Amino acid sequence: MASTSLLTQVDDKKIFDVNQCDFPGIKDCPRSCTVRSEEAIFNISILRASLILEQHLDSKIDLRNLNARRAVTTLPVELLCDIFTKYIEDETEHRDYNAAKKPLVSMKTRADPTILGQVCSVWRETALSFPMLWSTIYVLDPKPSQMFLTRLWLERAGTCPLNLSIEESRSYRYREDANVINELLSLFIARIQHWRAVDFWLPAVCLSSLMTIASQPYKCEKLESASLFVLAPRIMNADVEPKGAGRPSIDVVWRALHSSPLLRRVDWYQAYHTDLPSHAPWGQLTHVDLDFEFDIKTLLGILALCLRVQDVHVNKLSIATKQTSIQHCETIVLSSLHTLSLTTTIEIPQFFQQLTLPSLRTFDLYNQFHEKTPQDYVSVDGLIGLSNCSLERFILNDCYTSEYLLLSCLASGGLQNLTTLSITAQVSDQIIRALAYQMPNGQHEIMPFLKELSVMSTCRTTDGLLSQMVQSRWSTTPWNDSSCRTLKTVWLRFDGKYGLQDDFLLSRMFKAGLKGGK
Numbered sequence: 174m175a176s177t178s179l180l181t182q183v184d185d186k187k188i189f190d191v192n193q194c195d196f197p198g199i200k201d202c203p204r205s206c207t208v209r210s211e212e213a214i215f216n217i218s219i220l221r222a223s224l225i226l227e228q229h230l231d232s233k234i235d236l237r238n239l240n241a242r243r244a245v246t247t248l249p250v251e252l253l254c255d256i257f258t259k260y261i262e263d264e265t266e267h268r269d270y271n272a273a274k275k276p277l278v279s280m281k282t283r284a285d286p287t288i289l290g291q292v293c294s295v296w297r298e299t300a301l302s303f304p305m306l307w308s309t310i311y312v313l314d315p316k317p318s319q320m321f322l323t324r325l326w327l328e329r330a331g332t333c334p335l336n337l338s339i340e341e342s343r344s345y346r347y348r349e350d351a352n353v354i355n356e357l358l359s360l361f362i363a364r365i366q367h368w369r370a371v372d373f374w375l376p377a378v379c380l381s382s383l384m385t386i387a388s389q390p391y392k393c394e395k396l397e398s399a400s401l402f403v404l405a406p407r408i409m410n411a412d413v414e415p416k417g418a419g420r421p422s423i424d425v426v427w428r429a430l431h432s433s434p435l436l437r438r439v440d441w442y443q444a445y446h447t448d449l450p451s452h453a454p455w456g457q458l459t460h461v462d463l464d465f466e467f468d469i470k471t472l473l474g475i476l477a478l479c480l481r482v483q484d485v486h487v488n489k490l491s492i493a494t495k496q497t498s499i500q501h502c503e504t505i506v507l508s509s510l511h512t513l514s515l516t517t518t519i520e521i522p523q524f525f526q527q528l529t530l531p532s533l534r535t536f537d538l539y540n541q542f543h544e545k546t547p548q549d550y551v552s553v554d555g556l557i558g559l560s561n562c563s564l565e566r567f568i569l570n571d572c573y574t575s576e577y578l579l580l581s582c583l584a585s586g587g588l589q590n591l592t593t594l595s596i597t598a599q600v601s602d603q604i605i606r607a608l609a610y611q612m613p614n615g616q617h618e619i620m621p622f623l624k625e626l627s628v629m630s631t632c633r634t635t636d637g638l639l640s641q642m643v644q645s646r647w648s649t650t651p652w653n654d655s656s657c658r659t660l661k662t663v664w665l666r667f668d669g670k671y672g673l674q675d676d677f678l679l680s681r682m683f684k685a686g687l688k689g690g691k
Contacts, residue, residue, distance in 0.1 A: 250299055253295075253296065253299045254299065254303050254305075257286065257289055257299070257300060257303060257306050258305070258306075260284055260286075260289065261284045261286055261306065261309070262284075286300060286306045286307060289306070301329060304329065304330050304331045304332070304333035305330075305333050306329075307326040307327075307329040307330040307333075308330040308333040308334060308335050308336060308369075309335075309336040310323060310326050310327070310335070310336070310337055310338070311338040311340070312338065312339050312340070312357060313340050314340070314341060315339060315341065315350070315353045315354045315357050316350075316353060317353055319353075319357075320353070320356065320357070323357065323360060324360065327360060327364060330367075332367060333367070334367055334368070334369035334395050335361075335364060335367045335368055335369055335370075336369055336370040336371075337361050337368065337370070337371050337372070337373075338371070338372040338373070339354065339357060339358075339361075339372075339373045339374065339375065340372075340374045341354065341374050341375055341376055341404065351376060351378050351379055354375060354376070354379045354382075355379055355382040358375075358379065358382045358383055359382065362382075362383075362385060362386055362389060365386055365389050365391055365392070365393050366391035366392065366393070366394065366395070367395060368393045368395060368396045369395055369396065369397050369398070370396070370397060370398035370399070370438075371396070371398070371399055371400070371401075371430075372398075372399075372400040372401075373400070373401050373402070374402045374404070375401075375402070375403055375404065376403075376404045377403050377404060380403055380423060380426070383401075383426050384425050384426055386426065386429045386430075387425050387426070387428070387429045392429070392432060392433070393429065393430060393432070393433050394432075394433055394434065394435070395433070395435060396430060396433035396435060396436055397433070397435050397436060397437050397438065398436075398437065398438035398439075398460075399427075399430045399433075399436065399438070399439055399440070400438075400439070400440040400442075400462075401423070401426065401427070401430075401440075401441070401442065401444065402440075402442040402443075403423060403442075403444070423444045424444075424450065427441065427444060427450055427452075428450075428452050431450065431452050431453055431454055434457070435457075436454055436457060436458070437457065437458060437459040437460060438458070438459065438460035438461075439453070439458060439460070439461060439462070440462035440464070441462070441463075441464065441465075442462075442464050443464060443465060445465060446465040446466070449471075449475070455475070455478035455479050456478065456479070456480065456481065457481065458479050458481065458482060459481055459482055459483045459484065459509070460482070460483060460484040460485075461475075461479060461482055461484070461485050461486070462486045462488075463475070463485070463486065463487045463488060464488040465488065465489070466488075466489045466491050467487065467489065467490055467491070468490070468491060468492060469490065469519075469523055469524045472487060472490060472524070473505060473524070473527055473528075476505050476507060476528075477503075477505050479507075480507065480508075480509075481509055482507060482509065482510055483509045483510060483511055483512065484510075484511065484512040485510065485512070485513050485514070486514040487514065487515050487516060488516055489516055489517075489518065490515060490516065490517040490518065490519060490521075490524065491517075491518045491519055492518075492519055503527070504527050504528070504529060505527060505528055505529070506529045506531075507528070507529070507530055507532075508531055508532060509532055510530050510532060510533060511532045511533060511534045511535065512533075512534065512535040512536075512537075513530065513533060513535070513536050513537070514535075514536075514537035514539075515537065515538055515539070516539040516541065517538075517539070517540060517541065518541045520548065520549065521538075521548060521549075521552060521553075522549055522551075522552035525552040525553065525555060525556040526552065526555070526556075528556060528560075529559060529560050530556065530560045530562055531560050531561055531562050532562060533557070533560055533562040533564060534562070534563070534564060534565045534566065535564075535565065535566040535567075536553075536564055536566070536567050536568070537567075537568040538553070538567075538568065538569050538570070538571070539568075539570040539571075540569075540570065540571035540573065540574070548571060548573075548574060548578070549578070550574075550578055550579075550581065550582035550585070551581070551585070553582065553585070553587065554582075554585035554586060554587045554588070556587075557585075557586075557587025557588070558586065558587055563590050564587060564588060564590065564591060565590065565591060565592050565593065566591065566592065566593040566594075567588055567591055567593070567594055567595070568594075568595040569582070569595070569596050569597070569598065570597040570598070571597070571598050572597065572598055572599060572631065574598055574599075576599070576601050576603055576604065579596075579598055579599075579600075579604060580603065580604060580607055583596075583604070583607065583608075583619055583620070584607070584619055588620060589619070589620055589621070590622060591620050591622065591623060592622055592623060592624045592625065592659075593623070593624065593625040593626075594620060594623055594625070594626050594627070595626075595627040595628075596627070596628050596629070596630075597629040597630075598629075598630065599630060599631060599632050600628055600630035600632055600634070600667075601632055601634065602634050602635050602638055605634050605638045605639060605642050606638065606642075607619055608620070608626075608642050608646075609638070609641055609642035609645045609646075611645060615657055616657045617645070617646065617657065621657055621659070622659055623646060623659060623660055624659050624660060624661045624662065625660075625661060625662040625663075626643075626646075626660060626662070626663050626664070627663075627664040627665075627689075628664070628665055628666070628667075629664075629665075629666040629667075630666070630667050630668065631668045632667070632668065633667060633668055633669050634667065635672075636671075636672025636673065636674045636675055637672065637674040637675060637678075638675075639665065639667075639671070639675045639679065640674060640675045640678035640679050640682070643660065643663055643679065643682060643687070644678065644682065645658070646658055646659065646660035647660040647661075647663070647682065647687055649685055649686060660687075661687075661688055662687075662688040662689045663687060663688070663689040663691075664689045664690060664691075665679070665689075665690075665691040666691070671691065679691050
C-alpha cells in the first residue's frame, strides 16, 4: 500500500490520486486523474472488498496448510487413542437428561465421540478406526430418533466388547414406545457374543424380547457385568401389558447371563426377592448387589460361597422370615473384600463376629433399627481389630444412636486411620468438640488424617463450634504448614440456620479454597 494518504484535501474537495495507490488493477485507470469524493469512496470500497476477499481466501489456504503442519495432526495413533479414551471417560460435565436425544457413552457424562471427528481429517480417520470409542452405548428413554446412531455406533464398534445400557425412566408408556425398546434389544441381542457389560431398566412388556437371549446361536461368553431391573406392571400403561400367559419369568434371562465364565458383577434388584437363583456363579463373583431382604445366616451363607468377592452391597439385613438352603455358621474369611455397604434393621454384633475382612477399606453402615436399644458399635471396632485391616472410609447413617455411643464409635481404635468420614446422626456440641480437640503436639486426638468430612444432623450446635472444628483441621497453605491439618473437603448440613459466627467463618473458608459446602 502507498505510504501517503489516498485522500487529500484540495480546495475543500476530497481528491483521489491514483499515483499514490498500488492496488491491483488500479494502474489501468488514467494516471493523475481526479474524481470527486463520492466516486473515489465507491472505488475504494470495491477495491477494499476485493482485497479482503482475496486475503480471506489466502488465509484459509494458509490456515489449512498450517493446521496440516501442527503437532495435533502428527501425534502417534496410540497417543491419540489414549486422548480419545480419556475424553469419553471424563465425568466432570454431567449429562443433561432433558436433552438426551441420542446415545452417549455413559449416564454420567456428556462425552460424544462424534465431536472428535470434527477436529480434522486425521482425527476423524483415527476415531472411525478405533472401535473401543463406540463400544459403550447408553440410551435414555429410547426413542425412534436414537435408532440410527445406535446402529451406526454398533457398526463402528465391530467385534469390540460392548458396554450396553438402556434406561427407561418414564413410568407411563405407549405401545409404539415399547416397540422402540424391543427393536433396540434386538440390535443388542444380535451381538450378544460381544457383550461385556449390560445394564437394562425395562418395562415388563419388553421382557419377552430379552428372553430370546436363551435361544441365540451365540452365548454371552465375554459378559463380565450384568444388571437388570424390570419396571413393575402396576406403573405401566394398561395398553402395553403382556397378553396371554402373563408375565414371563425373568429367571430365564438370568440363567443365560449366569452362563458366562467371565461374569464378575451382578445386580438382580428385586428379581429374586422370594428365593436365590440356584444357577448363580457364586464362586466367580467379585461384586454383588443384594437389593432384597436377608437374615444373618442366609447372608453369611452367600458370603461363604463368594470367596473372591471384593464389593458387597446389602440393601436390608433383617430377622429371618423363612429358612433358605444357603446357611453358614462358621467364621468366614474374605481376603479380597474391600468395600462393604450394609443396611440393617436388626442388631449387628452377631453378623460382625463371624466375619474376618483383612482387606476392608470402605465400610458404609445404614441403621434402621428402631428398637429402644441402640446399635452397639463396639462390634464395628471388633470387626476392624480382628480383621487387622486399615479402614480408610466410613459412612454412618444412624439417627437413633445416642451421643455416648456415637462418640465411642468415633473414638474407637479401628477408625483412627480414616481419610473420609460421613456422619448422619444427632451430632451434638460434644461430638464437634471431640473432632476439634488437639493434643499438645498439634495432632487431633480423633481421626488425625481426615481429608474429607461430611456431617448431617437434625440438631443445632453452639455458634462458633463448627467453624472452630473445621479451622483446626484445614490450612490455607498446606504445602507450607508444619501442623497436622489434612482436611480438604467439608460438607455440612445442619437443621435450621447457622449462627452468625459459623456462617461468616465457614463462608470465608470456602471462598479461600476449602472444598465442599454448607
